[in-house]
Amino acid sequence: MISPVAAHSGSRPRARINGEDVVLSLMRGSIGQMSIRSRAVFNAGPAGGKGVIVFQACAGKEASLAMNGETSGTVPAADLEGPCTSQCPQAVVPGPIFWYGMSDSTPWFSLKPELPPGEDAHGDRQFATTLQRGLQVLACFSAAAPILTNKEIAERTGLPRPTVSRLTYTLTLLGYLQHHPHIGKYGKYELGNAVLSLAHPLLANIAVRQVARLPMKELADHAHGWVSLGIRERLNMVYIETARSTRSRSVRPDIGQTFPIVVSAMGRAHLAALPVREREELINQLQVKTPDLWATYADRVEQGLQDYIERGFCVGRGDYDPNTHTVAVPLRRPGTNQVMVFNCAVRVDDLAPGALDNDLGPRLAQMVRAIESALDME
Numbered sequence: 001m002i003s004p005v006a007a008h009s010g011s012r013p014r015a016r017i018n019g020e021d022v023v024l025s026l027m028r029g030s031i032g033q034m035s036i037r038s039r040a041v042f043n044a045g046p047a048g049g050k051g052v053i054v055f056q057a058c059a060g061k062e063a064s065l066a067m068n069g070e071t072s073g074t075v076p077a078a079d080l081e082g083p084c085t086s087q088c089p090q091a092v093v094p095g096p097i098f099w100y101g102m103s104d105s106t107p108w109f110s111l112k113p114e115l116p117p118g119e120d121a122h123g124d125r126q127f128a129t130t131l132q133r134g135l136q137v138l139a140c141f142s143a144a145a146p147i148l149t150n151k152e153i154a155e156r157t158g159l160p161r162p163t164v165s166r167l168t169y170t171l172t173l174l175g176y177l178q179h180h181p182h183i184g185k186y187g188k189y190e191l192g193n194a195v196l197s198l199a200h201p202l203l204a205n206i207a208v209r210q211v212a213r214l215p216m217k218e219l220a221d222h223a224h225g226w227v228s229l230g231i232r233e234r235l236n237m238v239y240i241e242t243a244r245s246t247r248s249r250s251v252r253p254d255i256g257q258t259f260p261i262v263v264s265a266m267g268r269a270h271l272a273a274l275p276v277r278e279r280e281e282l283i284n285q286l287q288v289k290t291p292d293l294w295a296t297y298a299d300r301v302e303q304g305l306q307d308y309i310e311r312g313f314c315v316g317r318g319d320y321d322p323n324t325h326t327v328a329v330p331l332r333r334p335g336t337n338q339v340m341v342f343n344c345a346v347r348v349d350d351l352a353p354g355a356l357d358n359d360l361g362p363r364l365a366q367m368v369r370a371i372e373s374a375l376d377m378e
Contacts, residue, residue, distance in 0.1 A: 148190075150189075208371065235261055239253050273341070324346070326343050346360065
């Protein structure tokens with residue numbers, strides 16, 4: 001538990017964390033120590049004690065907003081909370097560790113608790129930072145960017161180049177990356193075959209995939225489109241099964257394909273199926289970590305929640321592709337915390353007037369209920 005009460009002694013700001021006074025260190029950058037005529041304010045964020053740190057500079061300069069090291073925007077110093085102090089920076093800390101910096105300077109400063117030796121920046125002694133960084137490297141690759149250099153990986157992860165070089169070397173030896181030394185000046189990397197072996201046990205043990213394959217194909221043929229099954233992966237949805245009509249003119253989805261929660265009917269159906277508290281916590285994360293997407297799609301999220309209450313399915317009209325419309329229905333098994341979502345997508349040219357609301361939505365909801373019944377009988 002982190003107390004929002006802060007105090008300082010001399011020129012070192014302190015905060016009370018887990019009932020203990022913790023000194024907050026002001027790190028130095030190439031432009032020198034941060035001016036003492038400033039104030040840092042931690043604003044509480046969603047669950048987990050995370051939040052946003054706001055640095056207020058004097059002289060009307062802009063200050064950067066950051067969340068877990070990712071800049072989320074800037075605001076004029078005059079709009080930020082609290083006056084400047086002429087004695088020492090003050091900090092109210094209801095969250096762990098964050099980064100901030102002045103928008104007109106290159107270096108970044110950090111305001112962080114001085115943790116006991118061996119404790120990770122997340123405040124968790126069990127947290128393996130090296131493993132986290134290795135997974136960050138693997139997560140850089142996508143269908144749009146299947147081959148990357150060490151420099152590109154460093155830019156995407158924010159990790160130092162020497163660290164990236166060691167990680168890619170190790171991951172290549174283990175088979176999780178494949179190195180192409182003759183591509184470009186220093187060679188490039190792509191995901192290795194060992195990555196596939198990680199996914200198989202997960203997919204093989206999701207029983208709903210086997211039960212749902214036939215009804216998914218039947219609905220895809222009826223709709224002249226495709227039907228997919230997805231689950232949440234952090235702030236995204238990821239497909240774990242898909243079926244398409246033999247008459248579909250294009251193949252859109254694929255297993256492993258991801259997209260932001262708020263951008264699709266599938267993601268909004270996932271939100272609709274969550275208990276109120278879980279939904280509010282996830283929405284808070286979406287607002288803080290993907291503010292631009294949230295600003296664009298907030299109204300559609302609200303409409304999707306209402307659609308699910310009134311009709312039992314969510315509708316997406318051209319969310320991530322203006323030529324494709326979708327309907328989505330969640331499935332939540334008793335005794336589990338995981339929500340799975342089915343969607344049915346059809347190209348606009350193949351969609352009869354009113355079919356999305358009056359035919360495909362109800363059919364998809366009926367299919368999901370039938371799958372639930374089949375799973376109950378196993």
